[in-house]
Amino acid sequence: MNQIRDRLAGAGHTVRVGHERTLRAAEVFRDSPDLIIVGSAVRKFSLSPVTKAWIGELGAELRSSNAHPRAAVFVTHALTTEATNRKGERIRSRLVDVLGADRVAAGWISARVKGPDGPFHEGVEEAVFRQIDDVVAWASTT
Numbered sequence: 189m190n191q192i193r194d195r196l197a198g199a200g201h202t203v204r205v206g207h208e209r210t211l212r213a214a215e216v217f218r219d220s221p222d223l224i225i226v227g228s229a230v231r232k233f234s235l236s237p238v239t240k241a242w243i244g245e246l247g248a249e250l251r252s253s254n255a256h257p258r259a260a261v262f263v264t265h266a267l268t269t270e271a272t273n274r275k276g277e278r279i280r281s282r283l284v285d286v287l288g289a290d291r292v293a294a295g296w297i298s299a300r301v302k303g304p305d306g307p308f309h310e311g312v313e314e315a316v317f318r319q320i321d322d323v324v325a326w327a328s329t330t
């Protein structure tokens with residue numbers, strides 16, 4: 189997430205990175221973001237229950253506001269992208285449930301790591317940056 193932040197900040201965007209355990213959805217809303225990138229890591233074949241709860245919180249916050257942010261999903265994982273696809277899609281479908289299909293970027297952004305402490309597989313960082321640039325461009329359209 190830090191590389192993504194640096195890239196977007198370098199392009200002139202205001203970026204805030206927070207952890208799902210400490211950054212509440214209500215705070216995210218106060219910044220009126222154009223785009224929320226929900227990042228998560230696969231651990232022990234499972235999605236983080238904290239990510240699921242955070243998206244639920246986002247839904248509750250949306251119901252009490254008139255904000256219409258867009259969102260994209262970013263998942264770090266060690267297994268193959270194919271093996272992770274269902275997990276990425278599950279996070280995405282939770283976001284679709286709370287934001288609506290037209291507010292959530294298609295697919296999910298995959299960042300495959302070689303081991304628990306990284307690094308990324310070859311070409312992953314460049315591919316992530318390309319997809320991030322695409323979702324940011326999409327989030328900038330009205």
Ligand SMILES: Cc1cc2nc3c(=O)[nH]c(=O)nc-3n(C[C@H](O)[C@H](O)[C@H](O)COP(=O)(O)O)c2cc1C
Pocket residue numbers: 228229230231232233234263264265266267268272301303304305306
């Ligand atoms: C305890 C543990 C369990 C993991 N289990 C999986 C797994 O089941 N599938 C997978 O693709 N990656 C697995 N990984 C790799 C993590 O997905 C990877 O380390 C993580 O995405 C890196 O992101 P982070 O630096 O934000 O933690 C596991 C890592 C740890 C430490």
